[in-house]
Amino acid sequence: MSLPVGHYQYDRIDRDFLQARIAEFEGQVQRRLDGTLSEDEFKPLRLMNGLYLQLHAYMLRVAIPYGILDSRQLRRLGEIARRYDRDYGHFTTRQNIQFNWIRLEDTPAILRELAEVDMHAIQTSGNCIRNVTADEYAGAAADELVDPRVHAEILRQWSTLHPEFTFLPRKFKIAISGSPNDRVAARFHDIGILARPGEDGAPVFRIFVGGGLGRTPIIGEELFDSVREEHLLATLEAIVRVYNAHGRRDNIYKARIKILVQAIGVEAYREAVEAELAQMNLERYRLTPEAVAAIRSRFAVPLLEAPADADAVLAEQRRADPIFDRWVRSNTHVHRDPGHIIATISLKPAGGIPGDATSAQIGRLADLADAYSFGEIRITHLQNVVLGHVRKDRLRDLWLGLAEVGLAEANIGLIGDIVACPGLDYCALANARSIPIAQKLGARFADTALQAEIGALRINISGCINACGHHHAGHIGLLGVDKRGEEFFQLTVGGRAENGAAIGTILGAALPEDETVDAIARLVDCYLGRREGGETFLDTLTRLGHEPFREAAYETV
Amino acid sequence: MKRPVRLEPGQKLVLTANRLLDGRTVWWGADGTWDLHIGRASLLDAEDADAVLARVVAEAQRDGVVGVYDTAVQAAVPPEPVTVREKIRAHGPTVHPEFAVETDQ
Amino acid sequence: MKLFELGERTAQVHDVLVTVTELADRDDARAVLLESADDPALVKPYLNRLELVVLRFPIFRDGRGFTQARELREYLRFSGEIRAEGHILPDQAAFLRRCGVDSVVLPKNGNGDPALWEKQLRQFPVAYQRSVLPERSVGPGLRVEEAS
């Protein structure tokens, strides 16, 4: 079989490892059923394998390492949705997929079906190093300096069943990017890594530590500017070792690494890491060029060939069809090859559930990936899907194929591209429902011409302070709160996850659910009425400050 | 340990949990069965609830349920939970009416 | 107390087991008990007489013991026995072993079944990262297996 484009190719040993993990999990389920394991003991063990207990059923979170799948894997996810769930799956901001109606007793069978296509649910939850995320345009974007996927795979392997770091104080999330335009929210992760080329050809890594959202949103601080490739694993071991030994374990709300970094300061943290490194046998932890090359050799590189007139064909098609042109403008990104383009497929139909896809859509996406993008699919941290290498002269055919299954929404980066967590419709921790308000907002701003007119504006919705919907990082953020059993939403403005990461500012008292959509519409009107030149929402907000927006939001009619 | 339960007039308590095997939301009936339908739940007075809860928790492993707790309902037929969260547990996700518990057999 | 051996070193029973703070006054002590908050570096002055370090897990989710064991092996080059006790699960057997723990005090409930511990030690044929044990590469990349 030929190598998959975009992700690591397993061999027999990797597959045996997955089978061993399934056998282990099956044994754990058995011991839970016979009472040898209490629920308190079983829960962390099942979480480490991605299995949550939610309001209505178990939820299984399947890992999509660095967000990349091949069509055979995606097809299998669709089949699992059909057979074991209720015919749909939910793509998450951490580039995974969740199934909401899973039975504990079916889980080993599901894991076996996943393993047949080299997939698993390892470390998609639990207080361990979670699925590593990476730039959704990796290996394709024109602005990329280093393709982060080889190192993302190295981190995936290194963190898998790490003997020392499987019972950390709290979850631990790592993201890696190789582009100067941060598309992974590196500074909102426990560890964020930005790769760039080094002098000797091997990459060097800038490492941020202690970022995160949740109850205490904090922007990560730079720990090291230039870690050499050979010391990447040693450095990560040292960072996590300090955290494992000193992170708080008495209060889960203060257990993340960000709290430790804040408590002792980034300089002290750096000194502690350096003290570990000084005692470690660095030779033992060395990431050798041979190991990197061996892993790189398991990734196929797409053969990018396009006719010389591909660009011209696309330009002509755009001129001829303004609706297609609008989709191209919002839903594509520049590829490093002039004959190709990156297409982002929106999972945010107006009035739909952000990030949900039906089995039929999932199957269709797999077919389109085969036809147009070397069978490779990427899941984005904004709950959309990317086909990374589409020939420009074939883009319109792809778009027509997407339209057939309702996936041609032209709203990427626009107000309709809403990020929302599952909220109280599914989540046991929620205070309010996130999805219905996302659906109402989506319907309110359904008109694609209006969305294009409004321009870049990101809405993020979380159903509680855990911030799975990244509300702090939304240009407009909504946080669900519970006031005496009723759903309310707190509004923030000015957050951003991109370069210049910022945490949104709270506008004022939380609004009742039924007033929230109108308040947001007034915020948008305020911006449209007062913007100058080509200003985006964030530009206008920066120029005018929050006050006019606060007034607009709370204006009572 | 337990917060004192304060019920409004017309309210009672019911016991709820999730089934261990499939995770589904279930409601406790006085005959010792756990049912998907809140309509079959036994209504408890605040003063009795603690003792019943303790007994039911002790039998959770045998009954194949996890996370037993009590929650307030309006004592109608069928009883209707007081909080949004428990309404959603009783009836299913509001965004998928086709999965509503009543129609789901 | 039932002991289970994870590795090569034979588990030894010591009548005197002291805390780190008691160590200085007890010249006869050959075994010390570390709580999960204790810094393993505290035992450094006593390394040449210590034969056993016991790591106590207050709850299996408290993973500090894994780092303590590694620090004892990798930084302090402790070559005596390391033992884990307290709330530990058989599911942790290989992790403990790979961090340098030689033996465990078996829990008194169903988690203390030696067959479960035995099975867990043999569960995974390879690992994806180096541990304190002697290992050889099963390439490509990071994979290793124990060198016997």
Ligand code: HEM
């Ligand atoms: C439905 C079940 C879910 C549960 C029970 C859950 C639970 C949590 C909790 C407790 C936190 C806070 C952790 C902390 O700050 O220490 C959190 C954060 C987070 N979750 Fe979820 N979550 C769920 C679903 C999701 C989904 C669907 C996504 C993606 C859309 C997601 C992505 C995240 C992210 C990115 C964070 C961010 C903040 C951070 O780690 O700093 N989670 N989640």
Ligand code: SF4
């Ligand atoms: S933000 Fe809260 S409500 Fe939303 S998924 Fe996370 S824990 Fe659940």
